[in-house]
Amino acid sequence: MVASAGxxxxxxxxxxxxxxxxxxxxxxxxxxxxxxxxxxxxxSRDTGPELALRRAVHGRGMRYRVATRxxxxxxRTADLVFTRAKVAVFLDGCFxxxxxxxxTVAVRNGAYWAAKxxxxxxxxxxxxxxxxxxxxxxxxxxxxxxxxxxxxxxEAAVTEARRAD
Numbered sequence: 469m470v471a472s473a474g475x476x477x478x479x480x481x482x483x484x485x486x487x488x489x490x491x492x493x494x495x496x497x498x499x500x501x502x503x504x505x506x507x508x509x510x511x512s513r514d515t516g517p518e519l520a521l522r523r524a525v526h527g528r529g530m531r532y533r534v535a536t537r538x539x540x541x542x543x544r545t546a547d548l549v550f551t552r553a554k555v556a557v558f559l560d561g562c563f564x565x566x567x568x569x570x571x572t573v574a575v576r577n578g579a580y581w582a583a584k585x586x587x588x589x590x591x592x593x594x595x596x597x598x599x600x601x602x603x604x605x606x607x608x609x610x611x612x613x614x615x616x617x618x619x620x621x622x623e624a625a626v627t628e629a630r631r632a633d
Contacts, residue, residue, distance in 0.1 A: 499576040517611040518547055518559050524619035525557075530626060532557075538604055544595045548622070553629040556599055557607045557622055564588055567610050605629050 513535045525532065525548065533549040538556040546556035562570035566585045574581035596606045607625050609618040 513547070515559075515561075515611075517561075517615070520615040521557075521559055521609060521618055521622075522548065524615040525622050528619055528623050530623060538599055539602055542595075542598055544591075544598075550626050550629070553605075553626045553633075554603055555605045555607060555622070555626050555629050557609065558592070558595075559609045559611060560592070561611050565592060565610075567612065569610075570612055 522532075522534070530550070533551060535545050535547065536549040536551075537544065538546050538549050538551075538554075547559045548557035549555075550557075560567070563572060564585065565588050571585070592608070596608075599606050605625050605628075607622055609621070
């Protein structure tokens, strides 16, 4: 019996270029296979700026939860969560969240990325509103900010929230 392409023998089907590998969907959001690979490699947590902020906050003797939903019913994950103080910290990427200082316009597929950033901003505003209504303090940090200064802002927010209790 002859094994067909992509069978249990471990062979991958050929793509349109005759190379083996996963076939890129015609409806893919990426403008090229290289762009798709690059975008898929972007981490959602443990990024360099996030690790720097976590080290700075931890260095101030503060303990927190990482990548946790402040409110279980709300499908939004904060980067640092201080559950007792009810403080949620979000570290926003300049490209993904439209930093007024460093955001760049995508050269390829510009309309898609502009709409994506607008949706992210709208979701951020909605998240801030919902958490605030639930009694949480929200701290937003841009990825370009100095982690030491950002950690001081986080510490001040946590200290103030603890006093308010």
